[in-house]
Amino acid sequence: MAQATYLEAIRQGLWEEMESDPSVFCIGEDIGIYGGAFKVTDGFVHHFGTQRVIDTPIAESAIVGAAFGAALTGLRPVAEFQFMDFIGCAFNQIVNMVAKSHYRWGAPAPLVLRGPCGGGVHGGPFHSQNPEMHFVHTPGMKVVAPATPSDAKGLIKSAIRDNNPVLFLEHKFLYRRIKEEVPDSDYAVPIGKARVHREGRDLSIITYAAMVHTAQEAADILAKEGIELEIIDLRTLCPLDREAITQTVKKTNKVILLHEDTKTGGLAGELAAIINEEAFDDLDGPIVRITALDTPVPFSPPLEHFFLPKVEDVVREARKLHKY
């Protein structure tokens, strides 16, 4: 065990998988000699060689298409989006070529699409987005969004080993802000399993990625008032861990759904529907959604601050729901 940042943990996971499995290779923009815009693949090209760390033209559809083609020959490509916002450029390739491949013609697509998403870094409308719901809504894709270094390492390994296309969302706000003990040994975190981040009896917050830490801060404040939050970190957004979602609602009977993505069509709506289907009778209060505004991600710090869900929003809504 050694301390590692969220970014370092992803690098370790990727590095270890490339060491142990020669069919894993990386492809993306500026990932070779430069080591990637955020340096996730720094040093990889020197160690693994130019054949396995491939710099591409600025062409996201070509990156995904080439990764898919290579996957058809039995390899396990890991394609980097320099920023997840640019996944829009490869939308057709992902949604129509890759995701439908196994269903339509029985060709598995064991590839990982990874890269930084999320706001809070004043990246503006094109360097801050959370594009998960486009792909949660695409049958055939798995979507993973870790919140901690350990999960980031364990999930990148599982994503690489999975026989399906996995969208691996790295929250860039967390890259170098959080650090924890990360197992050195070969371990993996299963896709499709949520995690209880904090146990609590009074009400549940179901969330993922950077918002897990927002929820944690709120929980620390509320604990002083005697309100004990249970925090569920979904870790995988597709397929969802319906059991974990239902279980926490049955336990606390009150639930807040929190995400950094915008509200309309966000995951919270889907979670609310699942709770309605599976645990309606267990609810002792309304399902509350806390999300970003239904706007593009604004650039200027005061605007972005206003746009994003904050600790005080969670504290306020939790107090209200607790009293309900």
Place this chain on the structure above:
Amino acid sequence: MATKTKTQKNSRLKPTVKSASSNGRPGNGRPAGKAPAIRVNQYGIPDWRLEQPEFEVIEVTDGPEVHYEIKGELSTPVPPIRESKYLTKDQHLELYRWMVMNRRMEVALENLYKQSKVVGGVYFGLGQEACSCASAYALGPDDWFAPMIRNQGAQLVRGFHARDIMMQYMAKAGSPTHGKDGTSHYGDIEKRHMVSPISMLGDLLPVMAGVSLGARLQGKELACLTWIGDGGQSTGVSYEGINFAAVRKLGLVLIIESNLWAYSTPMEYQVNVKDLANRAIGYGMPGVIIDGTDACQVYDATYEAVERAHRGEGPTMIEAKLMRMKGHAIHDAAAYVPKEMHEFWRKRDCIDRFQKYLLEKKWLTPAQDKEMIAGIEKEIDAEREFAENSPMPEGHTAAEGVFCEDGCHTIKPKYGIPKKAKRSEGTLKETEAAIHFK
């Protein structure tokens, strides 16, 4: 290493003319000297055609009516077939058989449609059989291909059966996709190495580049053949795919079928160049123009491109000039095509001309031809019967197969990763980057 790559890149900037001449491989013992010299167009792109038709489709507004007219010389004689440098006599005959099989199968599909046995529409490659069959026929046994909707002949050449295509159109349980998808939208990565197309055009180009890349990582240089239309190549992903293949010298063999009509839009309103092969210059790869109705030209050009791919020298762009002789799909009567234009190309029918060529060479007698066609008809009848007898899929199977799970596939490198000397022991170092996004 880096310097070497750089040098190769630079030397690749002017390869076009050389690549189109003979690549030095003996043409199966037959003298190759008979064919006329190869012409080069104003941009230095070799043009193997034995005629260069000069005409243009224009939009004409006539009172309240708007239609297309064709202007130019349409009475020129039908050109001969260019002698193949590579095909043996037997190969000519086998290729001819595939082309006839391609056409007869599509006639059978049309009949199934008329009997209301097809779900949805039917797409035809009428007039494009040489382009589909002769190109696929030039591939090596391990090479990959990804057909477009009009390349049904290529699927036959590469080992699929007419029944597979028929069952796809009839949405049967026995179809390669078990009813999950129709038309040519199927594939096989195990044996026949066909990548399934999707309806969106151009997306196959980076995918086929990726197949070549994946094989190269495993120590194998593959030719990856795909086709695209003068319409399809307009998409942005086409550029991305071709450029990536060129930059990394991947084994993409791209046939641009300039079939003059993208659904109902004539090529003149699709691109502002006369020869799409000119674009090869912009990508930094060899380009060549051929007569897509001449099976020998299609075979020879593809053969040379495949050889290049096998040598790891990179992609080739082949522009095949021809015309789509039916509508976009069966519902489309193609009334927008000027009659005299259709007539011009009908006289250049790829199968009629190839048949005449073989008869004149006395490689085929009329009796043998008749017998061969009867054999094909019989085979197609049996295929159709098989397809018709396949059941429709059970509704509940719609829920299956979204994910590859529970061991449904074992994934391993197809060609095996070659063992390499271990690189120096590296370790992960702490990093600092993208400071402005911290």
